[in-house]
Amino acid sequence: MKFKAAVRDPKTLSSVCHSQKMISKKAIIKLHPSRIRFISTTNSVTDGTQVWSSCRTEQLFGDHVIESKNDNSIYVEIVDLGQLLQALKCAEHGSNVTMKLAKVDTRQLMKLSMQTLLERHDVSLDVPVRVLTELEANNIVAPWMFL
Amino acid sequence: MVYAAVELIRRPQPQPPADEDSSDAPPPALTEASVTVDIKKFGRFLSVRGVCPTKVIAHLVDDKALVLSAYAVGDTNLVFYVPSLLQR
Numbered sequence: 001m002k003f004k005a006a007v008r009d010p011k012t013l014s015s016v017c018h019s020q021k022m023i024s025k026k027a028i029i030k031l032h033p034s035r036i037r038f039i040s041t042t043n044s045v046t047d048g049t050q051v052w053s054s055c056r057t058e059q060l061f062g063d064h065v066i067e068s069k070n071d072n073s074i075y076v077e078i079v080d081l082g083q084l085l086q087a088l089k090c091a092e093h094g095s096n097v098t099m100k101l102a103k104v105d106t107r108q109l110m111k112l113s114m115q116t117l118l119e120r121h122d123v124s125l126d127v128p129v130r131v132l133t134e135l136e137a138n139n140i141v142a143p144w145m146f147l
Numbered sequence: 148m149v150y151a152a153v154e155l156i157r158r159p160q161p162q163p164p165a166d167e168d169s170s171d172a173p174p175p176a177l178t179e180a181s182v183t184v185d186i187k188k189f190g191r192f193l194s195v196r197g198v199c200p201t202k203v204i205a206h207l208v209d210d211k212a213l214v215l216s217a218y219a220v221g222d223t224n225l226v227f228y229v230p231s232l233l234q235r
Contacts, residue, residue: 012223015197019225022191048230049188059221143212143228 001131003031003074003101005064007091007112013060014088016053021081023051028132028140031074033057033066039140050143061099075132075140076101076110087112087125094123101129180209182231189213192227200225 007013016038020027023040030037038053057064068074078084091097094114102111110127192215195203200217207213215227 009221012198012219012221016223016225018197019194022194023227047188048228049191050228051191051225052228053223053225055223056221059223143230 001069001074001101002065002067003099005061005066005099007060007088007097007099008058008062009060010088010091010097012055014085014092016055017078017081017085017088020051020053021085023049025081027078027081029076029078030137031057031066031076033064033072036060052142070134070137073137074101075137076108077130077132078110079128079130084110084127087127090114090123090125093117101131102126180207182207182210182213183233184213184229184231188229192217192229195225195227198223198225 017027020038020040024042026040028039030039034057036055036057039050041050042048057066066072066074091112091114094116097112097114100111100113102109104126108129108131110129111124112127113122113124115122195217198217198219200219202218204216204218205213206216210233211231213227213229213231215229217225217227219225
Protein backbone atom coordinates (compact mmCIF):
# COMPACT_ATOMS: atom_id res chain seq x y z
CA MET A 1 0.00 0.00 0.00
CA LYS A 2 1.45 3.31 -1.05
CA PHE A 3 0.22 6.89 -1.26
CA LYS A 4 2.38 9.81 -2.17
CA ALA A 5 1.37 12.93 -4.05
CA ALA A 6 2.11 16.56 -4.67
CA VAL A 7 -0.78 18.69 -3.43
CA ARG A 8 -1.85 20.71 -6.43
CA ASP A 9 -4.90 22.46 -4.97
CA PRO A 10 -4.73 22.75 -1.16
CA LYS A 11 -7.56 25.32 -1.15
CA THR A 12 -10.14 22.99 -2.72
CA LEU A 13 -8.96 20.13 -0.52
CA SER A 14 -9.31 22.40 2.48
CA SER A 15 -12.80 23.60 1.46
CA VAL A 16 -14.07 20.07 0.99
CA CYS A 17 -12.59 18.97 4.33
CA HIS A 18 -14.22 21.99 5.98
CA SER A 19 -17.63 20.91 4.67
CA GLN A 20 -16.99 17.38 5.93
CA LYS A 21 -16.04 18.75 9.34
CA MET A 22 -19.44 20.44 9.65
CA ILE A 23 -20.92 16.94 9.90
CA SER A 24 -18.31 15.14 11.94
CA LYS A 25 -14.85 15.57 13.40
CA LYS A 26 -13.84 12.37 11.61
CA ALA A 27 -13.95 11.57 7.90
CA ILE A 28 -13.06 8.70 5.67
CA ILE A 29 -11.06 9.52 2.56
CA LYS A 30 -10.96 7.04 -0.27
CA LEU A 31 -7.78 7.54 -2.26
CA HIS A 32 -7.91 6.22 -5.80
CA PRO A 33 -5.94 7.09 -8.94
CA SER A 34 -9.05 8.49 -10.65
CA ARG A 35 -11.16 10.07 -7.86
CA ILE A 36 -10.75 11.10 -4.26
CA ARG A 37 -13.87 10.60 -2.15
CA PHE A 38 -14.72 11.99 1.27
CA ILE A 39 -17.33 10.50 3.57
CA SER A 40 -18.58 11.88 6.87
CA THR A 41 -21.43 10.39 8.79
CA THR A 42 -23.10 10.99 12.10
CA ASN A 43 -24.80 8.58 14.45
CA SER A 44 -27.80 7.35 12.47
CA VAL A 45 -30.01 7.18 15.55
CA THR A 46 -29.39 10.63 17.01
CA ASP A 47 -28.59 12.62 13.85
CA GLY A 48 -28.26 10.67 10.61
CA THR A 49 -26.79 13.49 8.56
CA GLN A 50 -24.16 12.47 6.03
CA VAL A 51 -22.00 14.17 3.45
CA TRP A 52 -20.34 12.45 0.51
CA SER A 53 -17.95 14.45 -1.63
CA SER A 54 -15.64 13.67 -4.50
CA CYS A 55 -13.02 15.35 -6.67
CA ARG A 56 -10.96 14.26 -9.61
CA THR A 57 -7.60 13.08 -8.31
CA GLU A 58 -5.81 15.11 -10.96
CA GLN A 59 -7.42 18.26 -9.63
CA LEU A 60 -6.14 17.78 -6.09
CA PHE A 61 -2.90 15.90 -6.63
CA GLY A 62 -0.07 15.83 -9.12
CA ASP A 63 2.68 13.22 -9.50
CA HIS A 64 0.63 10.83 -7.44
CA VAL A 65 1.31 7.23 -6.59
CA ILE A 66 -1.74 5.43 -5.20
CA GLU A 67 -1.30 1.70 -4.98
CA SER A 68 -2.99 -1.04 -3.00
CA LYS A 69 -4.07 -4.62 -3.41
CA ASN A 70 -7.70 -3.49 -3.14
CA ASP A 71 -8.12 -2.13 -6.70
CA ASN A 72 -5.59 0.60 -5.87
CA SER A 73 -8.06 2.03 -3.37
CA ILE A 74 -6.90 3.17 0.05
CA TYR A 75 -9.43 4.10 2.70
CA VAL A 76 -8.04 6.27 5.46
CA GLU A 77 -9.96 7.59 8.42
CA ILE A 78 -8.88 11.07 9.41
CA VAL A 79 -9.14 10.95 13.17
CA ASP A 80 -9.37 14.74 13.58
CA LEU A 81 -10.25 16.81 10.53
CA GLY A 82 -9.23 19.92 12.48
CA GLN A 83 -5.60 18.79 12.39
CA LEU A 84 -5.73 18.15 8.65
CA LEU A 85 -7.32 21.56 8.10
CA GLN A 86 -4.58 23.25 10.11
CA ALA A 87 -1.91 21.48 8.07
CA LEU A 88 -3.66 22.45 4.82
CA LYS A 89 -3.88 26.04 5.99
CA CYS A 90 -0.08 26.04 6.33
CA ALA A 91 0.15 24.39 2.91
CA GLU A 92 -1.76 27.28 1.33
CA HIS A 93 1.14 29.50 2.34
CA GLY A 94 3.88 27.06 1.36
CA SER A 95 5.38 25.61 -1.80
CA ASN A 96 6.29 22.12 -2.99
CA VAL A 97 3.56 20.64 -0.81
CA THR A 98 3.50 16.87 -0.72
CA MET A 99 1.30 14.38 1.10
CA LYS A 100 2.40 10.90 2.04
CA LEU A 101 0.89 8.00 3.95
CA ALA A 102 3.49 6.95 6.48
CA LYS A 103 3.91 4.70 9.46
CA VAL A 104 6.02 5.66 12.45
CA ASP A 105 6.34 2.77 14.90
CA THR A 106 2.74 1.63 15.09
CA ARG A 107 1.22 5.01 14.31
CA GLN A 108 -0.24 5.63 10.88
CA LEU A 109 0.15 9.20 9.65
CA MET A 110 -0.63 11.44 6.75
CA LYS A 111 2.55 13.45 6.46
CA LEU A 112 2.33 16.88 4.83
CA SER A 113 5.67 18.32 3.82
CA MET A 114 6.26 21.78 2.37
CA GLN A 115 8.71 24.62 2.06
CA THR A 116 7.96 27.96 3.64
CA LEU A 117 7.78 30.72 1.06
CA LEU A 118 9.99 33.29 2.77
CA GLU A 119 12.91 31.40 4.25
CA ARG A 120 12.65 28.16 2.29
CA HIS A 121 12.54 26.08 5.46
CA ASP A 122 11.33 22.51 5.14
CA VAL A 123 8.30 21.90 7.32
CA SER A 124 6.60 18.59 7.96
CA LEU A 125 3.25 18.16 9.68
CA ASP A 126 1.81 14.83 10.81
CA VAL A 127 -1.91 14.09 10.83
CA PRO A 128 -2.93 10.86 12.60
CA VAL A 129 -4.96 8.51 10.42
CA ARG A 130 -6.21 4.96 10.52
CA VAL A 131 -6.16 2.82 7.40
CA LEU A 132 -9.39 0.87 7.08
CA THR A 133 -9.35 -2.85 6.43
CA GLU A 134 -10.93 -4.18 3.25
CA LEU A 135 -13.84 -5.51 5.31
CA GLU A 136 -14.43 -2.09 6.89
CA ALA A 137 -14.25 -0.43 3.48
CA ASN A 138 -16.79 -2.84 2.04
CA ASN A 139 -19.22 -1.97 4.82
CA ILE A 140 -19.40 1.67 3.77
CA VAL A 141 -22.79 2.10 2.18
CA ALA A 142 -24.52 5.26 1.04
CA PRO A 143 -28.03 5.85 2.38
CA TRP A 144 -30.71 4.44 0.13
CA MET A 145 -33.62 6.80 0.19
CA PHE A 146 -36.43 4.52 -0.87
CA LEU A 147 -36.04 1.92 1.85
CA MET B 148 -28.53 7.95 -3.14
CA VAL B 149 -25.59 6.66 -5.05
CA TYR B 150 -21.90 6.98 -4.46
CA ALA B 151 -21.56 9.92 -6.83
CA ALA B 152 -23.59 13.11 -6.75
CA VAL B 153 -27.31 12.90 -7.24
CA GLU B 154 -28.52 14.45 -10.49
CA LEU B 155 -31.78 12.60 -10.76
CA ILE B 156 -33.49 10.19 -8.45
CA ARG B 157 -35.68 7.60 -10.08
CA ARG B 158 -38.42 6.07 -8.01
CA PRO B 159 -38.14 2.28 -8.21
CA GLN B 160 -40.91 0.72 -10.28
CA PRO B 161 -43.20 -1.42 -8.12
CA GLN B 162 -43.39 -5.04 -9.24
CA PRO B 163 -46.95 -6.19 -10.09
CA PRO B 164 -48.28 -9.15 -8.10
CA ALA B 165 -47.56 -12.42 -9.86
CA ASP B 166 -51.15 -13.67 -9.77
CA GLU B 167 -52.69 -10.59 -11.43
CA ASP B 168 -52.69 -9.46 -15.00
CA SER B 169 -49.85 -7.06 -15.50
CA SER B 170 -50.97 -3.59 -16.31
CA ASP B 171 -48.97 -1.22 -18.47
CA ALA B 172 -50.22 1.76 -16.48
CA PRO B 173 -47.32 3.65 -14.86
CA PRO B 174 -47.36 4.16 -11.11
CA PRO B 175 -49.15 7.33 -10.04
CA ALA B 176 -46.86 10.34 -10.31
CA LEU B 177 -45.84 12.01 -7.10
CA THR B 178 -47.06 15.57 -7.48
CA GLU B 179 -46.11 16.83 -4.07
CA ALA B 180 -43.32 16.01 -1.66
CA SER B 181 -42.55 17.42 1.74
CA VAL B 182 -39.97 16.80 4.37
CA THR B 183 -39.30 18.37 7.74
CA VAL B 184 -35.66 18.73 8.73
CA ASP B 185 -33.77 20.29 11.60
CA ILE B 186 -32.70 23.78 10.52
CA LYS B 187 -29.36 23.35 12.30
CA LYS B 188 -28.60 20.29 10.20
CA PHE B 189 -29.67 22.14 7.08
CA GLY B 190 -27.42 25.05 8.08
CA ARG B 191 -24.34 22.82 7.92
CA PHE B 192 -24.87 22.58 4.18
CA LEU B 193 -24.11 26.29 3.84
CA SER B 194 -20.44 25.50 4.47
CA VAL B 195 -20.26 24.44 0.80
CA ARG B 196 -19.84 28.10 -0.13
CA GLY B 197 -16.10 27.46 0.38
CA VAL B 198 -15.95 25.35 -2.77
CA CYS B 199 -17.82 28.03 -4.80
CA PRO B 200 -20.58 25.79 -6.18
CA THR B 201 -21.71 26.40 -9.74
CA LYS B 202 -24.92 24.39 -9.35
CA VAL B 203 -26.95 23.21 -6.39
CA ILE B 204 -29.82 20.73 -6.60
CA ALA B 205 -32.21 20.02 -3.74
CA HIS B 206 -34.20 16.80 -3.69
CA LEU B 207 -37.06 16.23 -1.31
CA VAL B 208 -37.56 12.56 -0.69
CA ASP B 209 -41.13 12.53 0.57
CA ASP B 210 -41.14 12.29 4.36
CA LYS B 211 -37.68 10.70 4.36
CA ALA B 212 -34.87 13.12 3.68
CA LEU B 213 -33.56 16.28 2.13
CA VAL B 214 -30.67 15.63 -0.26
CA LEU B 215 -28.58 18.57 -1.44
CA SER B 216 -26.04 18.18 -4.22
CA ALA B 217 -23.51 20.92 -4.85
CA TYR B 218 -21.33 20.95 -7.97
CA ALA B 219 -18.14 22.96 -8.33
CA VAL B 220 -15.46 23.41 -10.96
CA GLY B 221 -13.12 20.54 -11.67
CA ASP B 222 -15.82 17.87 -11.38
CA THR B 223 -16.02 18.37 -7.62
CA ASN B 224 -19.29 17.51 -5.97
CA LEU B 225 -20.71 17.29 -2.48
CA VAL B 226 -23.90 15.52 -1.49
CA PHE B 227 -25.54 16.27 1.86
CA TYR B 228 -28.08 13.82 3.18
CA VAL B 229 -30.31 15.23 5.89
CA PRO B 230 -32.88 12.76 7.23
CA SER B 231 -36.34 13.97 8.14
CA LEU B 232 -37.28 14.65 11.74
CA LEU B 233 -40.34 12.45 11.58
CA GLN B 234 -40.32 9.39 9.41
CA ARG B 235 -43.45 7.41 8.69
